[in-house]
Amino acid sequence: MNVARLAFLTLVARPLARFFTGADVVGPGRLPEAGPAIVVANHTSHVDTLLLLTIFPARLMARVRPVAAADYFLRGPVIGWFARTLVGIVPVVRAGGLHEDVLAPAREALAAGDIVIVFPEGTRGPATDALGPLKSGVARLAAAFPEAPVTPVWIEGAGRVLPKGAVLPAPMNCTALVGEPIRWTGDKAAFMEALRASLEALRRSAPPQRWLSEPPDPPPTTGAAAPTAR
């Protein structure tokens, strides 16, 4: 077991997650209790990863490994060391060639009995509560490990703590809603549909820890006087 990683997760990451997000979990009993297991979540912020790493009990923490983009997290030696050693990422090459097996590192992690976190949206979306299109790589992982439970988790509010591009994090409560695990049934389309339906259902049951959305502009009224300077 990597001592540096466990120390980082319990002494730095967990207190940070508590301070900035409150780290509320609905249905913690549905989280996997052993690997190999796949956890699937929506992605709006690095805070998603922070939360998912720290909501597991300490005995499992060192087993939890987020799948992350190699081009982003391995772009320099310092961030690369941080991402690999402390965060424990499983690097995937986003722009992988057709014949390259981009998911091999994730399969290795599952074979080693790790709990792998996948963000199937592929990148951090805007801090709205919409779920982007899901990439089907997670289905291939599930097919390779049909015994591994696939647990959907909806994370509400993380995009407000640290949205893409922001430098200063703002403390705001987030909620991680854990759904019932889904099993690989042999049908990719049905599997992806079940995953999306579960995430959408969790989203609807989430507390409204989201920004007020923009109401549509009223349609321009015809025949009205043109706005005059005031």
Place this chain on the structure above:
Amino acid sequence: MPTPLRLHLLGHSTPPIAWALVWGLAGVVALLTLGALAAALLPRLRPGRDYTELTQRVNSWWVMVALLAAALALGWQATLALFAVISFIALREFLSLAPARQEDRLIILGSYLVVPMSYAWIAIDEYGIYLVFIPVWVFLVTPFLMALIGQTRNYLQRAASFHWGEVACVYSIGFIVWLMRTPQGEPMPAGPAGLVFLLLVATEFNDVAQYAWGKLFGRHKILPTVSPNKTWEGFIGGWASTAALIWLIGPIFAPLAGLNLAIMAALLPVAGFAGDVTLSAVKRDIGVKDTSHLIPGHGGILDRIDSLTFTAPLYFHLMTFFVLHR
């Protein structure tokens, strides 16, 4: 009169602790032990029902009582630190649910600075500035900063919500710490900590008593559109129980007697009910049952301190009024 208790910790001695407080804490521990026994025995006596929440509630109470007792024993600095943390967590819960737009992110970040600033006035004993800091200055500056950012959609609703949060979570709760700053010359039968002890015990007893009377005898709904589980029986039974408690133990912990004691006993349980119902209305508007899941069995910090947001300022202002008009 026996000499007050002094604890020695790491070479420092705590402020004197009145024996009344030690006995008061023993009473609270006895009540909690009864609760723990009930949570342990009920599943055997009346099986078939889920008592998880009762167990969680009692367990959480142990933690809360331990934290509060330690802070009160250590003195005003520790009490200030504890309630500043409570204010921060409550404000975080509130600002995360309040109507806000993306443009408000920096306003929200800045709003947290109000917590250390407001508590700093208590630390340096600037009561006059404290009184106007949030109700006047934060009230004026926050909407101005929002205007500078320039998003005017839902402007009034957002500005009003932010101010509601600052007053309820920070300003009101600060009065608990002001009690700890009562000058030594004032007559206090159990010291400044005794004043806080009576406020907290009466407020939380009122919450529990209203709940218990409602559960046992509740028939007639009191505010069905806001709090469907609250009944007239719960309100009146809780009010009478709490008023009796204050009448009996009030003089042990606070300089209360005669008419002053009767006024406090009559008004405090009403304020507790009002705080509870007001936060219920806010939660109903937002569409949540609890403000978070921080305290197992209770909900969020804001759910736990909802009554205190009303009882703390009422208790503090009644006390100062009684002192000024004696």
